[in-house]
Amino acid sequence: MALDSVMNPPSVPPRLDTDALIDDRRTRIIVCCGSGGVGKTTAAAAIGLRAAERGRHVVVLTVDPARRLAQAMGLSYLDNIPRPVDTGFPSGGSLHAMMLDMKRTFDEIVEAHADPDRAAQILANPFYQSLSSSFAGTQEYMAMEKLGQLHRTDEWDLIVVDTPPSRSALDFLDAPQRLGRFLDGRLIRLLTAPAKPGRAYMKMLNAGFSLVTGTLTKVLGAQVLKDMQTFVTAFDTMFGGFRERAETTYRLLQTPGTSFVVVAAPEPDALREASYFVERLAGERMPLAGLILNRVHVPAATRLSAARSIAAAETLENHEVPNGDAEAAAPPRYALAAGVLRLHAERMQLSVRERRVAEHFTAAHPTVPVAEVASQPEDVHDLEGLRAIGLSLASRPARG
Amino acid sequence: MRARDTDWEGVRLHVVTGKGGTGKTTVAAALALALSYDGRKVLLIEVEGRQGLARLFDCPPLPYAERKVGIGPGKDGRTGGDLYALAVDPEGALLDYLEMFYGLRHTGQALTRLGLVDFATTIAPGLSDVLRTGKATEATRRKAGGREVYDAVVMDAPPTGRIGRFLNVSVEVSGLAKVGPVRTHADAVARVIRSPQTAVHFVTTLEEMPIQETLDGLAEMRGLGIQVGGIFINKVHPDGLEEAHLKAAAEGRTDEAEIALGLKAAGLADAQTLAAGLAIELAEHARNVALQERERRELAAAGQPRYELPAITDGIDLGGLYRLAEVLRDQGAA
Numbered sequence: 001m002a003l004d005s006v007m008n009p010p011s012v013p014p015r016l017d018t019d020a021l022i023d024d025r026r027t028r029i030i031v032c033c034g035s036g037g038v039g040k041t042t043a044a045a046a047i048g049l050r051a052a053e054r055g056r057h058v059v060v061l062t063v064d065p066a067r068r069l070a071q072a073m074g075l076s077y078l079d080n081i082p083r084p085v086d087t088g089f090p091s092g093g094s095l096h097a098m099m100l101d102m103k104r105t106f107d108e109i110v111e112a113h114a115d116p117d118r119a120a121q122i123l124a125n126p127f128y129q130s131l132s133s134s135f136a137g138t139q140e141y142m143a144m145e146k147l148g149q150l151h152r153t154d155e156w157d158l159i160v161v162d163t164p165p166s167r168s169a170l171d172f173l174d175a176p177q178r179l180g181r182f183l184d185g186r187l188i189r190l191l192t193a194p195a196k197p198g199r200a201y202m203k204m205l206n207a208g209f210s211l212v213t214g215t216l217t218k219v220l221g222a223q224v225l226k227d228m229q230t231f232v233t234a235f236d237t238m239f240g241g242f243r244e245r246a247e248t249t250y251r252l253l254q255t256p257g258t259s260f261v262v263v264a265a266p267e268p269d270a271l272r273e274a275s276y277f278v279e280r281l282a283g284e285r286m287p288l289a290g291l292i293l294n295r296v297h298v299p300a301a302t303r304l305s306a307a308r309s310i311a312a313a314e315t316l317e318n319h320e321v322p323n324g325d326a327e328a329a330a331p332p333r334y335a336l337a338a339g340v341l342r343l344h345a346e347r348m349q350l351s352v353r354e355r356r357v358a359e360h361f362t363a364a365h366p367t368v369p370v371a372e373v374a375s376q377p378e379d380v381h382d383l384e385g386l387r388a389i390g391l392s393l394a395s396r397p398a399r400g
Numbered sequence: 401m402r403a404r405d406t407d408w409e410g411v412r413l414h415v416v417t418g419k420g421g422t423g424k425t426t427v428a429a430a431l432a433l434a435l436s437y438d439g440r441k442v443l444l445i446e447v448e449g450r451q452g453l454a455r456l457f458d459c460p461p462l463p464y465a466e467r468k469v470g471i472g473p474g475k476d477g478r479t480g481g482d483l484y485a486l487a488v489d490p491e492g493a494l495l496d497y498l499e500m501f502y503g504l505r506h507t508g509q510a511l512t513r514l515g516l517v518d519f520a521t522t523i524a525p526g527l528s529d530v531l532r533t534g535k536a537t538e539a540t541r542r543k544a545g546g547r548e549v550y551d552a553v554v555m556d557a558p559p560t561g562r563i564g565r566f567l568n569v570s571v572e573v574s575g576l577a578k579v580g581p582v583r584t585h586a587d588a589v590a591r592v593i594r595s596p597q598t599a600v601h602f603v604t605t606l607e608e609m610p611i612q613e614t615l616d617g618l619a620e621m622r623g624l625g626i627q628v629g630g631i632f633i634n635k636v637h638p639d640g641l642e643e644a645h646l647k648a649a650a651e652g653r654t655d656e657a658e659i660a661l662g663l664k665a666a667g668l669a670d671a672q673t674l675a676a677g678l679a680i681e682l683a684e685h686a687r688n689v690a691l692q693e694r695e696r697r698e699l700a701a702a703g704q705p706r707y708e709l710p711a712i713t714d715g716i717d718l719g720g721l722y723r724l725a726e727v728l729r730d731q732g733a734a
């Protein structure tokens with residue numbers, strides 16, 4: 001390793017210019033992704049609002065927003081329909097917002113791809129109900145599906161999507177394919193393909209088939225197995241259409257009109273996820289706009305380091321050591337100053353830690369533009385709060 | 401003999417949940433350590449395949465086997481106990497289940513190769529949940545030589561958003577199986593989870609969203625007839641500031657001159673400007689403290705025992721874990 005790469009100060013990342021991104025009419029889709037609990041939904045809503053106020057016709061697709069944030073945008077329940085949001089700001093643009101109802105979205109696809117009888121049969125099947133309401137990837141899959149639908153209507157010139165709160169940021173990209181792979185899986189084919197004589201490998205499969213069905217019947221019970229087979233058979237006929245849709249949306253995400261924004265808090269876990277995501281997007285040739293570093297703590301007095309602040313606090317605290325009893329009872333003159341110095345030291349330490357993890361990210365991904373949003377004392381619960389975040393995204397960071 | 405009872409006498413299965421990012425895994429591990437005293441044997445179970453426990457205890461990734469990872473703190477008239485850990489994955493749990501109830505280990509392996517586990521976890525997460533909760537209840541009830549093998553089992557459970565579904569196994573499975581062996585198994589698991597032997601603890605920080613999720617989760621557990629345990633308030637920052645100073649700062653009445661005087665006395669240059677900056681930081685902090693007080697009151701209204709855990713800065717390590725375990729013990733959680 002070259003010595004000067006160790007000696008040189010950490011590189012400063014290019015700045016993510018969110019205003020340039022939303023002002024560029026060629027930007028048609030912005031996908032906000034990142035691990036859970038980093039403020040993804042808030043970032044998506046803030047970008048959407050700012051874009052609308054800069055003249056775009058925007059729809060924000062959110063998945064599972066916090067109650068107060070939903071209320072801030074005038075959404076009170078899941079209804080799968082984009083609702084207009086009154087921004088109270090004449091701009092020539094417009095803002096719509098919607099919350100994803102994954103089960104309804106799934107039901108609608110089934111209804112669109114199967115004849116009424118078969119659709120009814122699928123919708124009533126216990127395995128379909130389980131899959132559509134609780135499959136670990138259904139939410140991701142349906143978010144992609146809804147994004148494709150919104151795009152096809154061509155009613156909006158900018159769609160801002162907030163990805164589901166997955167454990168891993170990558171689930172969003174993987175879920176549709178995982179569902180596809182699963183439905184193409186060997187076990188499924190065993191369950192759906194009754195004995196077809198002839199080829200040798202089919203014989204093997206048939207031997208496997210009776211082993212599987214025998215065991216499953218024993219362990220799950222005959223009714224469960226029957227429901228499972230009914231579901232898989234019914235689903236199989238429409239699955240081609242399903243996969244086609246998923247692939248179309250996937251390709252849409254690779255077009256230049258799409259921009260991914262990775263959201264992370266300045267913490268090791270969140271930035272590790274962000275790193276994986278950045279690498280993955282590059283691998284999939286999906287366009288990355290940059291990283292939003294959310295909830296950054298910025299002390300007001302950065303010139304006094306933590307170490308000097310602690311030393312000063314100690315000096316003051318030693319001042320207070322009483323020489324006699326009379327003084328011990330007196331109110332300590334410097335308690336306030338010592339207290340704020342300790343507080344400042346803690347903030348500086350936190351800030352230094354955050355800076356360090358951010359630098360690690362930039363060292364690994366020096367070309368990824370970064371925008372910072374300062375930590376807010378309260379969660380956003382009105383449009384004013386969203387506007388403030390949008391503004392904070394657009395302005396240069398406080399420190400150089 | 402111990403001087404006092406702990407808050408959770410009689411509870412043998414501790415389920416720990418919380419919003420992502422609140423430190424659920426850390427608190428589960430600290431609680432398990434705190435419960436490992438006086439020769440007691442405790443099992444800490446992880447169910448989400450993240451190997452978070454291995455990272456915490458600084459050991460190689462945990463296999464699907466119960467492995468000793470630590471010794472509880474012996475202090476204040478208590479001696480240490482043994483802490484074991486287990487990472488449950490649905491595949492291992494399925495093989496376990498097939499072997500235990502049907503003697504079908506080899507068939508199980510064949511099925512796994514065919515993608516049965518993938519199938520079960522994809523199409524019917526309820527099935528994979530019942531396998532994982534089933535492993536925890538099995539360990540809780542396991543006996544050898546006429547007594548229970550583990551004195552307590554602590555489960556690092558899925559986050560609050562999914563905990564109801566995860567624990568409500570018999571209902572989740574009954575949608576899929578009205579009768580049959582899986583249903584019978586699920587019902588047996590559900591009986592343990594709804595018994596007084598099980599309590600669900602919630603981990604939160606003093607922030608709006610985690611608190612809202614905690615309160616929603618508490619209500620959900622009560623609705624399901626599952627015993628609610630304690631509320632573990634994590635990452636609390638003590639500040640050492642006086643009440644009067646905080647109150648003044650919250651109202652924008654900070655005495656900057658007083659701060660400047662102190663800064664000057666400490667030998668810092670440009671005391672005036674610095675004092676103004678520090679006063680802004682104090683005001684922000686005071687607003688936070690006021691918000692946190694409001695949030696504490698909200699949590700208190702839930703009527704469950706509460707424990708406060710200090711923020712461990714610079715990352716949690718084994719030493720930090722022991723410190724948290726002691727804090728929990730001092731507050732009566734174990």
